Amino acid sequence: MTTPTTLELSPAPNSWMTVCEEARLTPGRGLAALLPDGRQAAVFRDRAGRAYAIDNRDPFTGAQVLSRGLIGTADGRTFVASPLLKQRFDLETGRCLDDDGVTVAVYPVRTI
Amino acid sequence: MTTPTIVLVGHGMVGQRFLEALADRGVTERARIVVLCEEPRPAYDRVQLTSYFSGRTPDDLSMVEDGFMERHGIELHTDEPVVAIDRAARTVTARSGRVVAYDHLVLATGSYPFVPPVPGKDAAGCFVYRTIEDLLAIEEYAKTAATGAVVGGGLLGLEAAGALKGLGLATHIVEFAPRLMPVQVDEGGGAALLRTIEGMGLTVHTGTGTQEVVATAGAVTGMKLSDGSELAVDMVVFSAGVRPRDQLARDCGLGVGERGGIAVDELCRTSDPAVFAIGECALASDGRVYGLVAPGYEMAQTVAAVLAGEAGGDTGFTGADLSTKLKLLGVDVASFGDAHGTAEGCLDVVYSDSRAGVYKKLVMDGEGRLLGGVLVGDAESYGLLRPLTGTKPPVAPEQLVLPAGAGAPVALGPSALPDDAVICSCHNVTKHAITQCASLPEVKRCTKAGTGCGSCVKVIEKLLPKAADQGLCGCFSHTRTELYEIARTLRVTSFAALLDSHGREAAKGGEGCEVCKPTVGSILASLAPTLGLGGYILDGEQAALQDTNDHHLANLQRNGSYSVVPRIPGGEITPEKLIVIGEVARDYGLYTKITGGQRIDLFGARVDQLPGIWTRLVDAGFESGHAYGKALRTVKSCVGQTWCRYGVQDSVKMAIRLELRYRGLRAPHKLKSAVSGCARECAEAQSKDFGVIATASGWNLYVGGNGGATPRHADLLAQDLSDAELIRLIDRFLMFYIRTADRLERTSVWLERLEGGLDHLRDVVVKDSLGLCDELEGLMAEHVAGYRDEWAETLDDPERLRRFVSFVNAPETPDPTVRFVPERDQIKPDLTILTIGTLEGATSR
Ligand code: SRM
Ligand SMILES: Cc1cc2nc3c(=O)[nH]c(=O)nc-3n(C[C@H](O)[C@H](O)[C@H](O)COP(=O)(O)OP(=O)(O)OC[C@H]3O[C@@H](n4cnc5c(N)ncnc54)[C@H](O)[C@@H]3O)c2cc1C
Ligand code: SF4
Numbered sequence: 001m002t003t004p005t006t007l008e009l010s011p012a013p014n015s016w017m018t019v020c021e022e023a024r025l026t027p028g029r030g031l032a033a034l035l036p037d038g039r040q041a042a043v044f045r046d047r048a049g050r051a052y053a054i055d056n057r058d059p060f061t062g063a064q065v066l067s068r069g070l071i072g073t074a075d076g077r078t079f080v081a082s083p084l085l086k087q088r089f090d091l092e093t094g095r096c097l098d099d100d101g102v103t104v105a106v107y108p109v110r111t112i
Numbered sequence: 113m114t115t116p117t118i119v120l121v122g123h124g125m126v127g128q129r130f131l132e133a134l135a136d137r138g139v140t141e142r143a144r145i146v147v148l149c150e151e152p153r154p155a156y157d158r159v160q161l162t163s164y165f166s167g168r169t170p171d172d173l174s175m176v177e178d179g180f181m182e183r184h185g186i187e188l189h190t191d192e193p194v195v196a197i198d199r200a201a202r203t204v205t206a207r208s209g210r211v212v213a214y215d216h217l218v219l220a221t222g223s224y225p226f227v228p229p230v231p232g233k234d235a236a237g238c239f240v241y242r243t244i245e246d247l248l249a250i251e252e253y254a255k256t257a258a259t260g261a262v263v264g265g266g267l268l269g270l271e272a273a274g275a276l277k278g279l280g281l282a283t284h285i286v287e288f289a290p291r292l293m294p295v296q297v298d299e300g301g302g303a304a305l306l307r308t309i310e311g312m313g314l315t316v317h318t319g320t321g322t323q324e325v326v327a328t329a330g331a332v333t334g335m336k337l338s339d340g341s342e343l344a345v346d347m348v349v350f351s352a353g354v355r356p357r358d359q360l361a362r363d364c365g366l367g368v369g370e371r372g373g374i375a376v377d378e379l380c381r382t383s384d385p386a387v388f389a390i391g392e393c394a395l396a397s398d399g400r401v402y403g404l405v406a407p408g409y410e411m412a413q414t415v416a417a418v419l420a421g422e423a424g425g426d427t428g429f430t431g432a433d434l435s436t437k438l439k440l441l442g443v444d445v446a447s448f449g450d451a452h453g454t455a456e457g458c459l460d461v462v463y464s465d466s467r468a469g470v471y472k473k474l475v476m477d478g479e480g481r482l483l484g485g486v487l488v489g490d491a492e493s494y495g496l497l498r499p500l501t502g503t504k505p506p507v508a509p510e511q512l513v514l515p516a517g518a519g520a521p522v523a524l525g526p527s528a529l530p531d532d533a534v535i536c537s538c539h540n541v542t543k544h545a546i547t548q549c550a551s552l553p554e555v556k557r558c559t560k561a562g563t564g565c566g567s568c569v570k571v572i573e574k575l576l577p578k579a580a581d582q583g584l585c586g587c588f589s590h591t592r593t594e595l596y597e598i599a600r601t602l603r604v605t606s607f608a609a610l611l612d613s614h615g616r617e618a619a620k621g622g623e624g625c626e627v628c629k630p631t632v633g634s635i636l637a638s639l640a641p642t643l644g645l646g647g648y649i650l651d652g653e654q655a656a657l658q659d660t661n662d663h664h665l666a667n668l669q670r671n672g673s674y675s676v677v678p679r680i681p682g683g684e685i686t687p688e689k690l691i692v693i694g695e696v697a698r699d700y701g702l703y704t705k706i707t708g709g710q711r712i713d714l715f716g717a718r719v720d721q722l723p724g725i726w727t728r729l730v731d732a733g734f735e736s737g738h739a740y741g742k743a744l745r746t747v748k749s750c751v752g753q754t755w756c757r758y759g760v761q762d763s764v765k766m767a768i769r770l771e772l773r774y775r776g777l778r779a780p781h782k783l784k785s786a787v788s789g790c791a792r793e794c795a796e797a798q799s800k801d802f803g804v805i806a807t808a809s810g811w812n813l814y815v816g817g818n819g820g821a822t823p824r825h826a827d828l829l830a831q832d833l834s835d836a837e838l839i840r841l842i843d844r845f846l847m848f849y850i851r852t853a854d855r856l857e858r859t860s861v862w863l864e865r866l867e868g869g870l871d872h873l874r875d876v877v878v879k880d881s882l883g884l885c886d887e888l889e890g891l892m893a894e895h896v897a898g899y900r901d902e903w904a905e906t907l908d909d910p911e912r913l914r915r916f917v918s919f920v921n922a923p924e925t926p927d928p929t930v931r932f933v934p935e936r937d938q939i940k941p942d943l944t945i946l947t948i949g950t951l952e953g954a955t956s957r
C-alpha cells in the first residue's frame with residue numbers, strides 16, 4: 001500500500017507545515033489552513049494536480065474567505081475569484097487581476 | 113484630356129448600386145455622370161416595396177443618401193425615360209427631347225411585369241406590382257373594393273396577395289402551375305406552403321389559368337378561370353412573372369436573347385463595347401436573366417471596376433445565388449442555393465410535418481457539403497443555412513432540419529459559421545467583414561450588408577459586439593443555451609469534458625472560470641436525471657463547479673459567516689416548527705429575521721456550525737430552502753379562501769403544492785412564485801417569475817414578473833386553468849426557460865428577449881408549436897421524482913460533512929475572525945476585526 005501524498009506549506013522561510021492529504025482537495029477548489037502565527041492560508045489544487053497557497057484574507061472586504069472562491073484560468077494564469085465581490089487573484093503571484101495595486105501573500109507549497 | 117461621360121439609363125436598385133460603386137472607386141471625380149430615370153423619384157428599395165403597407169413611407173424606402181448626387185457631381189433627371197439610343201452618334205434621347213452624348217452607356221432598365229394577354233386585362237381595377245406608384249394606385253382602389261385576386265402564385269404574387277389581404281380584401285390567388293412558388297420550392301414545400309397560406313385565410317387556386325377578366329362598365333367585376341369557374345372580384349393584380357426591359361436595346365440593334373434580355377459577356381458588355389447592361393434587364397453570360405437584386409449588384413460592381421480601369425480576369429460576373437426569402441408577414445418560406453437538387457449525385461435530407469405545415473429540405477453533395485435547400489413553415493434557420501452553402505455544416509444535416517426538441521439543437525448560433533461565410537448575399541458580405549463593425553448601422557454603412565432584402569439582419573445582429581462574442585465567457589464561445597443543448601444532446605456529463613471538447617482553443621485543458629463553472633454546474637444539475645448523474649449537486653466534479661453558496665448549502669455573508677434559510681412552503685408554518693427555529697437560533701446565537709419571501713432567515717453561522725444547525729432543523733422536518741441556489745426560492749401565498757372573505761380558491765394549498773413540486777429545481781437564475789386567492793392579489797403574484805391568481809373557475813397563470821432593480825409586471829399566459837392544467841403549463845414554462853435562457857437571466861429578461869415574445873411562448877408551451885411539450889413535461893417529471901433534500905443527504909454522509917470546517921489542518925478550531933457585536937437584542941457582524949489583517953487566539957462569541 002502506498003502512503004497518501006501529503007500537502008505541505010511553508011509559512012515562513014525554512015519551515016514547512018502539513019496542511020492535509022492532497023486528496024482532501026477537490027481539484028478546482030480550495031480549503032483554509034490555520035498558520036502557526038494565527039494567519040490563514042487558502043490552499044488550492046487545479047485540474048492538472050498542481051497545488052497553490054495564498055493568504056486567505058480577501059483584501060477588499062477583510063473577510064477570511066479566499067479559500068472558498070472558485071478557481072479558473074485567464075490568459076494562461078490560474079486564479080481564484082473571491083466569493084464575496086469576485087475580484088480575481090493570480091495563484092502564483094498573489095496579484096489581483098482586477099486591481100493592479102492589490103496583492104496577497106503567496107506561500108510555497110510541496111507534496112511529499 | 114476631355115472628361116468622359118458615363119450615361120446610366122434607369123435609376124433602380126442596381127443603377128444606384130452602380131453609382132455608389134463608381135463613387136467608391138473615385139470614377140465620379142474623373143467622369144461626368146448623367147442618370148436618366150423614368151420614375152418620378154430616385155432609386156428606392158423595391159425589394160422592401162411591400163413594407164409600404166406596413167407603414168414605411170416612400171421616403172423611408174429611398175436608397176439614395178441625402179446629398180449623394182450633389183457630393184459626387186452626378187446629374188440625375190427623374191421622370192425622364194430614354195426613348196432612343198443612337199449608337200453611331202453615341203447619344204441617347206429622352207422623352208423630353210433631351211439628347212445626351214456618352215462615352216460609356218450603362219443600361220439598368222430592370223424588368224416590367226408580365227401581363228398575360230387575357231381579355232379585360234386593361235379594365236379599371238387591373239394592376240401590376242412593381243413600383244411605388246403601383247402600390248399607391250392599388251391602395252386607393254382597394255378602398256372601394258371588397259374582393260381581390262392575384263394572378264400568379266410566385267414569390268411576388270404571394271407578397272401582393274398578402275398586401276391585398278392586409279388592405280382588408282377577401283383575396284384569391286390564381287396560379288397556373290400545380291403549386292405555389294413553383295420556382296423556389298418543390299412539391300413537398302408547395303404542399304406545406306399551401307396549407308399555411310390557406311390557414312391565413314387566402315383562397316388558392318393552383319393548376320388554374322386566368323381566361324378572362326370580366327369588366328362591367330369598364331371596371332373589373334370578375335374573373336373567368338380555366339376550370340370554367342368564375343370568381344366575383346373587384347380588383348386584379350397581375351404578378352405572373354417579369355420580363356427584361358430590353359426594348360431600347362432591340363431598337364438600336366444590340367444583341368438580345370431569344371427569350372429576352374440584353375446579352376452581355378462576363379464583364380457585362382453588350383455586343384457594342386461602349387454599352388453595358390446590368391441588373392434584371394441583362395442576359396448574363398451564363399444564359400440566365402436574374403430576377404433578384406444580389407446578382408444585379410454584382411454586375412454593378414463589375415462594370416464599375418471595368419470603368420475604373422481595374423478589371424482583371426477575376427472580377428467578372430459569372431453567375432449567382434438564387435436565394436430568396438418571402439417577406440410576407442406570417443409565412444416563412446425560403447429557398448437557397450441548389451434548392452431543386454439539380455447537381456449530379458446530390459442527396460436530399462427532408463423533414464416534413466404536414467400537420468404543422470412545415471417542410472424542410474436540404475440538398476447535400478456526396479461529400480456532405482450543403483448545396484441548397486427549401487424551408488417552408490419554419491425558415492428560422494435560413495439566415496444560418498444560406499452562409500453554410502458550399503461548406504460541410506458543423507452538425508449532421510438532419511439536426512439542421514429537425515424541429516427543436518426532436519434531437520436538434522434549439523439554436524445553432526452564428527458562432528458556428530466560418531469567417532468567410534457570406535452572411536449577406538445581396539451585398540456579398542462575409543462574417544469576417546461584419547465582425548469588424550460595432551453596430552448594425554455601422555455594418556449597413558460600411559458593408560451595405562442588411563440593406564438589400566434584409567433577410568440577413570437577424571444573423572448580423574447576433575454577430576455584433578454585444579453579441580459579437582455571444583460566448584458565455586473567456587472559456588466558451590457558446591451561449592448558455594447552446595451549452596445546455598450540447599450537454600443534453602451529446603450527453604456531456606462533466607465540466608472538464610465540455611471545456612475540453614467545446615471550449616475556446618486557449619481555454620481547453622484549463623480550469624474554466626468563475627462564470628462558466630457555476631453555469632455548467634447549474635446545467636448539469638438541471639439535466640442530472642436525464643444525464644444519469646446523481647442528484648446530489650456536490651458529488652464528484654460538480655462540487656468544484658458550484659458557487660461558494662451552493663458549495664456550503666448556505667449564503668455567505670460579508671464577514672465570512674453564513675445564513676441559513678429553511679424552506680417554509682407557501683409561508684405556512686406550525687407553532688412547533690416556529691419554536692424549533694427559535695430554539696436553534698437561540699442556542700447558536702443566530703440573528704433572526706422574517707424575509708421578504710415569507711420565511712425566516714438565521715444569520716451568523718460559522719461554516720463549522722452549519723451541520724449542527726441543520727441536524728436539528730432536519731430532525732424537526734425542515735428542508736433546504738435553496739436560498740443559496742439559482743433555484744426555486746419561495747412560493748408566497750395569501751391566506752385565501754379558507755379564511756379570507758374574498759378568497760375564491762385555496763391559495764395556500766396551491767402555493768404549497770407548487771413549492772414542493774419545484775423545490776430544488778436548478779435554473780439559469782433564481783425562480784420565485786406566489787399564489788393569490790383572488791384578484792386583490794395580496795401575494796403579489798404578478799411580480800413573480802410565475803404567479804398564480806385564483807378565479808371563480810380556476811387559476812390564471814402569469815409569467816415573467818420581477819421585483820428587484822427593474823421591476824416588471826408578469827404577463828397573463830393562460831386563464832381559468834384547472835389544477836392539473838396549471839401545473840402542466842408551469843412545468844412546460846419552467847423547463848422551456850431553463851433550456852433557452854442565458855446565464856443569470858431572470859424570466860422577465862428572457863421573455864423580453866425571446867423572439868416573438870409572449871405569443872411565441874404561448875405557441876410553444878400552450879399550443880405546442882415546437883412539439884416540445886412532452887419532452888419538457890418529461891424533464892420536469894424526472895426532476896420531481898428525483899428530488900431529495902440536499903441537507904438531509906449531506907448529513908447522512910461523513911465524507912460530505914468534511915467540507916464544513918473552518919480549517920482543514922485544525923478541524924476543531926473555529927475561525928476567530930468571525931465575530932459579532934450586539935445590536936437591538938441580537939447580533940451583527942463585527943466588522944472592525946476584519947480591518948486587522950490577522951488575529952491571534954481562537955476565541956469566538
Ligand atoms: C433575505 C432577503 C431579504 C430579507 O431580509 O427579506 C434577501 C436577501 C438577498 N437577496 Fe433578495 N432577498 C430577499 C427577498 C427578495 C425579494 C422579495 C421576494 O422574493 O418577494 C426580491 C424582489 C423580488 C424578485 O426577486 O423579483 C429580491 C430581489 C433580489 C435581487 C434582484 C433580482 C432581480 O431580478 O433584479 C437580488 C440580486 C440577484 O439575485 O442578482 C437579490 C439578492 C439577494 C442576496 C442573495 C444578495 C447576495 O448575493 O448576497 C441576499 C442574500 C441573503 C442571504 O445571504 O441570506 N435579491 N430579494 C429575502 C429572502 C427571501 C427568501 O426568503 O428567500
Ligand atoms: C415586390 C417585389 C419584391 C421583391 N423581392 C425581392 C427579394 O426579396 N429579393 C430579391 O433579390 N429581389 C426581389 N425583387 C426583385 C428586385 O426588386 C429586382 O431584382 C431589382 O429591383 C432589380 O434592380 P434593377 O435596377 O435591375 O431594376 P429596377 O429596380 O426595376 O430598376 C429599373 C429602373 O429603370 C427604369 N427604366 C426602365 N426603362 C427605362 C428607360 N427607358 N429610361 C429610364 N429609366 C428606365 C425603371 O423605371 C426602373 O426605375 C422584388 C421585386 C418586387 C417588385
Ligand atoms: S388576495 Fe384575495 S383571497 Fe388572498 S388575502 Fe387578498 S383579498 Fe383575500
Ligand code: FES
Pocket residue numbers: 535536537538539561562563564565566567568569
Ligand atoms: S442578404 Fe439581402 S440584405 Fe443581406
